[in-house]
Amino acid sequence: MDNRSRYSRQVLFAPIGAKGQELLGQKKVAVVGMGALGTVLANHMVRAGVGHVRLIDRDFVEPSNLQRQMLYDEQDAAGHLPKAVAAASKLRAINSLVQVEEIVADLHAGNAESLLADADLILDGTDNFQVRYLLNDVAVKHHIPWVYGGAVQARGMYAVIRPGETPCFRCLFPHPPAGQGETCDTVGVIGPIIHVIASYQATEGLKLLTGAYDVLNPNLEQLDLWDNDSLSIPLANGRSPDCPACGNGKFDYLEIGGAQSDEFASLCGRDTVQIRPAAPHKTDFQKLAVRLEKLGRIEQNRFLLRFEVDGHTLVFFADGRVLVQGTDDIATARTLYAKYVGH
Known part of the structure; x- marks a missing residue:
């Protein structure tokens, strides 16, 4: 297909033009x-002609x-x-002109830099603060702009983070919110707010990729589509000299901490516990299926294996991760993991 067409x-669109289009084709x-959020963001980037779009996600479609x-x-x-x-x-x-790269992985301190440090832009399609602090650490350390976004119910917000130019995410939110907070899985969400927030994020992303820094939104924007409310919070004076990340170059969320044991994490609102092994390994689905098929119901494709037993579902991924569905209790997940997987 002809690129010009x-x-x-x-x-x-004059602010992009032929020069901006050429720039987009050179970016990652x-x-x-x-x-x-991520599906809308990726859709816009690919349709706009960004040269390389990397998709990172740990989950499967339900x-x-x-x-x-x-x-x-x-x-x-x-x-x-x-x-x-x-x-x-x-x-x-x-x-087909865009290089689309899929990464089925859980983003964590051990792989974040290898997956993000070569990008020209990071777009936030995540649903939790811990990962956003990790994104922020990589972005600040490697001077990569990123666009934060979040949405739940009919509310959403977004902001542009340019290391060295704007407050970083940790300046804006020094500490993770107490408790688990609201998620789409606990309080719901309507589709339109997703498209609105992600489209604002994508627009700011296009500005960053084409060098249109003078028209970047300088605010943290909040929108409520249901109640027809909006709020702009100026960020110009929001940088904190005491910020561990952009103020002191301390990247706490990138520190692995030398953990030598498997990591168990309850996924908020999902009735699911994720287990990430201390030593990642490639799961042999064929051997696993043979071992488990007499104990419960097995479903598999070339990307994952699902094992249903005792009212729970264990989902095994190729990188060694396991999701235990049907409980948010880590002790229960540990028991099931030990019983059917071992240590």
Whole structure:
């Protein structure tokens, strides 16, 4: 397909033009989280002609995702496809000129720099603060701009983070919120707020990629579509000289801490515990299926294996991670993991 025809309407938009389009084709964007926000973000980046789009996500498609996660369909959910894989397949069919790279992985201190440090822009499609602090540490350390975004119910917010130019995320939110907070899985969400927030994020991303720094939004923007409210919080004076990350160059969330044991984490509102082994390894699905098939129901594809037993589902990924579904109690998850996986 002729590039001139594909991007003609975008090139006609004077602030981008032919020069901006050429710049987009030279850039690499990492989209972290391929849920609701991430699918909209990735869709915009690929359709806009960004040269390389990396999709990072640890989860797989479920029926409840289809209400708002725009790149997935019923077949993806029925096949339990990893979100990054399903999204990449759709996006390659949309624009074969873009290099779409899928990464099925949990982003953590041990792999964050290898997955993000070469990006020109990081777009936040995640759903939790811990990962955002990790994104912020990588971005500040490697001087990579990123665009924060979050949405729940009918409310959302976004902000542009430019290391050295704006407050970083840790300046704005010095400490993670107490407790688990609201999530789409606990208080719900409507699709339109996802598209609005992600579209604002994507627009700021296009500005960053084409060098239009003078028109970047300088505020933390908050929107409520249901109650027709909006609030702009200026960030110009928000940098903190005492910020551990951008003020003192201390990147706490990138420190692995020398942990030698498996990590168990309850996923807020998901009735699920994720287990990430201390030593990542490649799961042999064939051997695992043979071992477990006499104990419960097995479903598998080339990306994951699902094992249903005793009212719970254990989902095994190729990188060694396991999701224990049907409980948010870490002690219960540990027991099931030890019983069916071992140590």
